[in-house]
Amino acid sequence: MRALVVIGAGASGMAAAISAHDSGVKDILIIERGPEMGGILTQCIHSGFGLHTFHEELTGPEYADRFQKEVLKRGIDVLLNTTVLEIDSHFIRYINSTGIYEEECQAIVLAMGSRERARGALNIPGERPAGIFSAGTAQHLMNLDGCRIGKKVVILGSGDIGLIMARRLTLEGSHVLAVVEIMPYSGGLKRNIVQCLEDFSIPLYLSHTITEIKGKKRVEGVAVSPVDENLQPLPDRSFDIPCDTLLLSVGLLPENELTKKAGAELSSTGGPVVDDSYETSLPGVFAAGNVLHIHDLVDYVSQEAEEAGRNAARYILSGECDEACIPVVPGHGVRYAVPQFISRTGKDALIKFRIAKPMRNAVISLISDGRIIKRMRKKVVSPGEMERVSVQKSLIDSELKLEVAENDET
């Protein structure tokens, strides 16, 4: 019987294992399907990681390496090239090239990360030629395998990975002809718009989308069309961009096939429903990082996972399980909020959420049973950035609601 099994050795899995270890649980196994620790960080060779955690600007592999060293220093068991097939509250089945294994465990931390939305999710019509990549796949091929994926590239979606790949492709000698974004604003961080597009004069087409993929064997071009306020394409104003490659950076989805199969309750984020100890609806199963909801910065992934690891350790050592009875409800202007429930244990709860649309002079209100218990102002808020707010539990009655509104009055 293992004390703790952590699924995934990316940013969140490593942080969860380290903090569980430091909280007194020594019998930990991390299972990683890739050939090394670090998860998606290993292919993120750009800088910008670790500003909050280490107060310096690191590349993805450097950030991962700091955590990996901590994992190794503690002698935590790590199985690489190993895939988890099935979990239950206190059971795990996994496979690698030496066989298939089953193990009982006291607790599990889910840290499987996310996957990219593919072309099908957008249902872009046309042929199905080679040369269509999701941005992360392209990043893997370029940064880990040293391959060249295209010469003339159009990128759909202005999320961070798409923006970073626009710069990366340009630096590798490809010609990035356009970044096309259906929304009237970018889904990425402001710093990435500036550093990845503007600095390289790559045009960003806001309120545009791709309505057709041309080419039978390899991509030969895309049809780009402006969209109206309901995001419907205006075909009369459509134009073609000849290219040999289309990159899709159209969002990440928490990867929860194991979670679903185990019967955990899922939320609208695509991740499991959790309380403020990051425990899912399955007792002893915790979740953190992109498997729970999509983060903007890896530093926040690490923080969240540390918290989950600490709580998993507490669960293992004391058998304690808080009764999380206060629902957290996304109200007007809020797309989702995590956790979905908070308990009465402890002083404060940290709520993470994303807003529904960009706003200036935004007022974020925390409301308990019709009574505003906290109010914050922010000059600019955008759906591309994750918001975090801490709330004193003693102020909450039976429910916590979050609302965001543009402040016109003042």
Add this chain to the structure above:
Amino acid sequence: MMDYDVIVIGGGVTGTAIAWYLARYDIKVLLLEKECELCEGASKANSGIAHSGYDPEPGTLKASLNVRGSRMLHSLASLLDLDYMQNGAMVLAFSDSDLKKLEKLKERGSANGVSYSEMLSKDEVLRRERNVSKDVKAALFFPTSAIICPFSLVYAFAENAAVNGVEVRTSAPVTGIEKRRDGFVIHSDDLSFASRSVVNAAGIYADRISAMVVPEYFSLTPRRGEYVLLDKTEGFVTSTLFRTPAELGKGVLVTPTVHGNILVGPDCIETGEKDNTATVSKGLAAVMESGRKSVPELNYRTIITSFSGVRAHPDGNDFIIDMPCPGFFNAAGIESPGLTASPAIGEMAGSMVAEYLKAKKKNNYIETRKKIVRASSLSPEKLNDLIATNPGYGRIVCRCESVSEGEIVEAVRRGAVTLDGVKRRVRAGMGRCQGGFCTPLLLDILSRELNVKKEMLGKKGPGSEVLV
């Protein structure tokens, strides 16, 4: 001196079925496919249904070969180790005129020899299929209808044919056919092959092949059918759900696939272009709307991919299986229910060829074929044994479909040379992330196993290289 007794042109389900049938005779058979993989045309883009046979006009080849094919598939499923499941089909009625059509379909079914069908009340339909629209009035149930992986059928026919001595050549387009006194010479770019007889199973291009031998014998109209494929949702629908037949075919169906996805489609558009398999937004939107009439809760946010295939619609509306000149055979105009009918077409066309050649049966014919082992379907004990002999079966490469490296290597051993060829054989890249995670790994494995540079590897054939 002849190289072959018979050359089959076309490596789709029809051509491979004929090769499979001919393989039991003591003759030299060559199968030619123009693409670098088998199963590239309509055979890879269809509904994947083994139809019971209620739909075709009684008395047609479509009707008799459908019903015969449906029965043959039922027994071939275990002999050839097909991905096949008899799940039954319902034709849903939503109006009074639909109800009348159901009566006609029931009669037509019995005229065609469909052994059993059952009229279901609204309550019974909803009891069996909780997600069918509450507007349903009744349904006609055909228990012998089945779902089948079309790729598995083509590869099974081809692999069984090959093990029985049929030679298969890919990347071999037929560029000309010369008629000789004692047979034919088939030109394929720089190569030529002499044969006593020829079978034309060239799918949508069969009219062009036919015209090389018999001018203006028939023509084919390309009819495109578009589909959307949804992620796996266990038990969402269990039977294949049809609407009552329309002018141009059986209409939009909603069906589980044999691998647990949900498939919605097809429409039917005459494009005039044989190689136009592009989907169009209007078509997809119509398919999706039509699917929701049968099953309102279809969640199109879980769409994995959309695709389209081109049906070869013949002038006379029936399959063309004949010998317009001595030694030259057609198996053409094989639109729906061509997949279901394929073993029966193989049997019929194959028998005609065998008779022409006065061929004798072999005595060492191998009747069975085993599919590539799916590691994820094995018991832990069996999987452990397999991993002990081949560790590759423990390395999961495609996480969405749980496909191991061992399976991918075996796909290459059985002829896969492209990413699509691997995908159709073992489903790597077929799942919800559509190859997002496994494409780089597949390129590594293919490059290693085929001993070619990664830059040479294509999604389909030459010209579709993944890297530049």
